Amino acid sequence: MASFIERVCLHLLLVLSVSQSITQAVDRSNFKTCEQSAFCSRQRSLKPGQSSYRALLDTLELSNSRLTLQLLNNNNKVRLLLELYRLQGNMTRVKINELKPIKPRYEVPDVLITDPPTEPMSVMAQDEHGVVLSLGGENRRLFVNAQPFRLDIMEGPKVLLTMNSRGLLAFEHLRIRKDTISHKITSTVGSMWDKIKNVFSSSKDQTDTEEDGKTEDMEKNNEDEASDGAEEKKEKEADQPGMWEETFKSHSDSKPNGPSSISLDFSLPGVEHVYGLPEHADSLRLRNTDGGDPYRLYNLDVFQYELSNPMALYGAVPVLISHNTRRTMGLFWLNAAETWVDVSYGQGSDEASQTNVRWMSESGIIDVFIMMGPQPADVFTQYASLTGTQSFPPLSTLAYHQSRWNYNDQEDVSTVDQGFDEHDIPYDFIWLDIEHTDGKRYFTWDKNNFPQPKEMLQNLMNKRRKMVTIVDPHIKVDSSYKIHNEIRSRGYYVKNKDGGDYEGWCWPGNAGYPDFTNPEMRSWWASMFAYDQYEGSMKNLYTWNDMNEPSVFNGPEVTMHKDALHGQWEHRDVHNIYGLYVQMATAEGLMQRSGGMERPFVLARAFFAGSQRYGAVWTGDNAAEWGHLKASIPMCLSLGLVGISFCGADVGGFFKTPSAELLVRWYQAGAYQPFFRAHAHMDTPRREPWLFGPDNTALIREAIRQRYTLLPYWYQQFYHAHRTGQPVMRPLWVEYPEEIATFSIDDEYLIGRDLLVHPVTDEGSTGLMAYLPGNGEVWYDVHTFQRHDGAQNLHIGVTMSTIPVFQRGGSIICRKNRVRRSSSCMENDPYTLYVALDPLGNAEGELYIDDGHTFKYETDKQFIHRRLSFTSNTLSSSDLSPDTSFPTVSWVEKVVILGAQKPSAVTLTSDGRETSVEFEFDPDTAVLTLRKPDVKAAVNWTLQLH
Structure with missing residues (x-):
């Protein structure tokens, strides 16, 4: 136990380091490079060449859907077991493990939503050189080459992917x-x-x-x-530094079983663009890592992270997506240990373009899913079938959130709440950071500053607003703290290598870290969110989990020691999945407190594959700089590609102080990103939307109001993401996979299929170039209704009020134009339909309605899902889900048709009755407005233009 003086000194050092980080860039010396990571350095020292592994074909066994085969390392004679599975949905799974390890190696649980269903495989041919397997039909085959070991997947005459083509398979066996x-x-x-x-x-x-x-x-x-x-044998292979213990700065990492890392390479012929591997503050298209560090996947608390850098950040999703004009494919590397990924673009053996990808993980096994598309939507469906889809959030969570570290007290909360009403700015959630607690003891309230939390929450509830409080996964070591005593008495803390409770420093000072990998611990944690356990909580109180990498201020790389123990497993095995487990347990707690009726909302900073099932993420502690505003776009696009659609960045930047111009532009961009929250560091000046003068207040108000009008569309997109796994915020190439001009664009994006957004992200901008995709398509400026042809670069003049947004011709988007103080107040308000005609005069869209917050859409089929169609001058609404219902009183109050011609009359047919409808036509913009059809949103109807 450290002495009192040591504790004080350490605390002062931590405070100093945190305060310095506010004004300085990240201290890169706190985080490893590949050269400083012993296993990465060892693996990277292996150069491409003939593989040391050969397949022992006489060990081949084939069941209906599983092939097993032993691989022999020619150098040390250690055998591996290769397992191949053909999975439903055009996927192949490859697992490689030691044949006879001295102890089990970690295999990641709880990420796959089910044991993936398989399909039959058959041997098409076999000789002493290899074996050919059928992957369905005559065209898709898998070749296993015996010596050197290599695996090829082909479709017809084309090689889609080669595994171990560069001979970089390396499997350090336990010893x-x-x-x-x-x-x-x-x-x-x-x-x-x-x-x-x-x-x-x-x-x-x-x-x-x-x-x-x-x-x-x-x-x-x-x-x-x-x-x-x-x-x-020379099991005495020359030991290299870091194989049995490793030191970084003052921290030592013991390795009782020595080196255990794994590596495998993949080659993708004909591919020049690969994406994914979040989280990195970098371009959407992954960079060539030759000559620099690989992309690192290792969840870390990185203060004020750098841009254009492959350094690890808060979350890690080991999924890579390749794309060219012919095919989209995905690689899912299911491993929760520290992982580095090399990407190199070059030429294959036939001098055609080729991308090589090499995965290197510190421990665990090789377990990789090859998702063969062929279309982008197919890859998203395939990945969703493995790890699940984005949770369907309460509608209010898609609205605007107001946060800072920290609102001082209940009076401060009330004053800010009233400020939004006084300035006619809507918002749905106000957030409290760590200072709201009793001395950083989570699940508590500061009795001086927040003496009556239920009264505060009730005042918000009266306005149909909500609150989020922080509950972090580090627990103050204090014998008078109930949560700590319970966790310690139950033995639920992570242990150090000697078996005692692991302790580190975080915001409360000395802290213990609950072992969220333990299902019993997660169940207990969930029970703490019950209203009778979390005193002062109510149904309009939701949760965010920060610091869940986990962050340990005095740990190596500001995280947990790798030789800490989670039951039988070392932290090195489970590091990247820890944050997922925290969010999982918290989401379960919010569901349980309502008896399973209410959908939870949980925001988390650290994440892994599958985290999409439990809530939202954000891009962490960014800075009030134009570069960070720009980076928020590719960062969220990357997350959407790997299943996590509910993403956003701190509007205005967490560190530093934004100029009024930057703040306005960030609100304008944030209003068109999935998670829309303003947040700021406690040492920054206050920046509520009305504090920058009336002109800027008006601009911010307008951006937020635009978000609220589009909530029906956002909600519909999240419904689809939940059902299908398709990303909400998506790169242009996802919808235009053959249009090469879209492949490297990451400063504009699509929301669903039908809205294209190009935020203004340059200081002092008076104009920008936006690419409108789609040869033969048209796009309409949503503000001016001006029509533009697709497949062109469009110059757009911008002022401070400009938010470049375009609606795709051929789409119908539903809005609610009566903006009130919160989304819940708009629940029964009417819809306005924006019908954007394509060159043939057609359009389609959807309308989805449910109660916005419960699971009844799922359990009781209480929802409405309607198809809207405009063809042959007729707009109609029909039921997409005839076996469902929901008692909505909403109606359609207006229809705006873009690219229209003037009719002589308009008639409405509904419930067997035909009535005439008033209309106005603007010949300058070709916009036809149908006023007050007053038709119920939930019934069949048609509007006929004569």
Whole structure:
């Protein structure tokens, strides 16, 4: 236990480092490069060449849908087990593990939503050189080459993907040190001792007290290897630095089973564009990492992160998507350990373009899913079938959120709330950061500043507004704190390597870290959100989980020591999935408190594959700089490509102080991104929307109001994302996969299929170039209704009020133009339909309505889903889900048709009655406005233009 003086000194250092980070860029010396990561350095030292592995074809076994085959490392004679599965939906799964490890290697649980269903495989041909398998039909085949081991997937004469073509498969097997072991023992008890080195002649003399039976297992493994014809092997392969222990700065990482990393390469012929691998503050298209660091996937708390950098950030999704004009494919590397990914663009053997991708993980097994598309939508469906779809959020969470670290007290909350009403600016959620608690004890309130939380929440509820409070996964070590006592008494804390509770420093000071990988711990955590446990909470109180990487201020790279223990597993095995488990347990808690009726809302900073099932994420502690505003677009686009649609960036920037111009532009951009929240550091000046003068207040108000009018469309897009896995915010190439001009665009994007957005992200901008895709298509400026042809670069003049947004010709978008103080107040308001005609005079769209917050849409089929269609001068509404219903009183009050011609009359047919409808036509803009059809939103009707 550290002395009082040591604690004080450490706390001062932490405070100093945090305060310095506000004004300085990230201290890169706190985070490893590949060269400083022992396993990455070792793996990267292997150069492309002939693989050391060969497939032992005589070990091949094929069941209906699973092929197993042993691989032999020619250098050390260690055998691996290769498993191949043909999965439903045009996917292939490849697993590689040690044939006989001395202990189990970690296989990631809880990410796949089910055991993926398989389809039959058959052997088409086999000889001493390899085996050919059918993957369905005559065209799709999988080739296993024996020596060197290589796997090719082909469709017809074309190679779609090659695995281990560059011979970079490397699998460091678990082992017990057999050669001379040198242990360094350093003591700081009393006066400083000299370093004492004890040398042991064999593993039998170790004083580390290895687990019973390891030596016997190793001897058995050696006997098996000997039976394969191996000599008494050089298992003494020359040890390299960092194989058995590793030091970074002042932190030491013990590795009782030595090196355990894995590596595998893939080649993608004909591919020049790959995407994914979030989270990085970088371009949408992944960069060539030759000559620099690989992309790193290792969840870290990085203060004021740098842009255009492959450094690790808060979340990690090991999914890469390749795309060219012919095909879209995906690779899902299911591994939760620290992972580095090299990407290189170049030429293949036939001098055609080729992209090579190499994955390197510190531990675990190789478990990779090859998603073969062929269309972008197919890849999204395939990935969703594995890890699930985006959770369907409450409608109000798609509205505007107001936050800062920290609103001071209940009076401050009330004043800010009233300020929105006084300035006629809508909002739905106000947020409280860590200062609202009693001394950073989560699930509590500061009794001086927030003495009556229920009264505060009730005042918000009276206005149909809500609150979010923070609950972080570090628990103050304090014997008077109920949460700490419960976790400790139940044994639910992560352990250090010696078996005691792991402790580190975070916002409360000395903190314990609950083991969220333990289902019992998650269940208990969920129970703490019950109204009788979380005192002061009410149904309009929701949650965010920050610092869930996990952040440990005095840990290596500001996170947990890798040799900490989660049951039988080291933290190195589970690091990247820890944040997912925190969000999972919290979301479960919010559902349980309502008896499973209410949809939860949980925001988390750290995430992994599958996190989309539990809520929203944001891009972390960004800065009030134009570059960070720009970066928010590719960062959220990358997340959408790998299933996480509910993404946003702190509007205005978390660190530093934005100029009025930057703040306005950020509101304009944020209003058209999925998660829309303003947030700021406690040391920055207040920046509520009305504090920058009346002109800027008006501009911000207008941006927020635009968000509210479009809430029906946003909600519809999230419904589709939940049902299908398609991203809400998507790159242009997703909808225009053959249009090469779209492949590298990451400063504009689509919301669904039908809205194209190009935010203004340059200081002092008076104009920008926007690309409108689609040869033969048309796009309409949503503000002026001006029509533009597709497949062109369009120059747009901009003023401070300009938000360039275009509606696709051929679409129908539903809006609610009566903006009120919160989305809940707009629940029964009428709709306005914007019908944008394509060159043939047709358009289609949808309208989705439910109660906006419960699971009744799922459990009781209480929703309305309607198809809107305009063809042959007739607009009609028909039921897409005839077996569902919802008692809405909403109606259609106006229809605006873009690209129209003037009719002589308009008639409405509904419930067997025909009535005439008033209309206006503007010949300058070709806009036809139908006023007051007053037709119910939930019934069949037609509007006929004569």
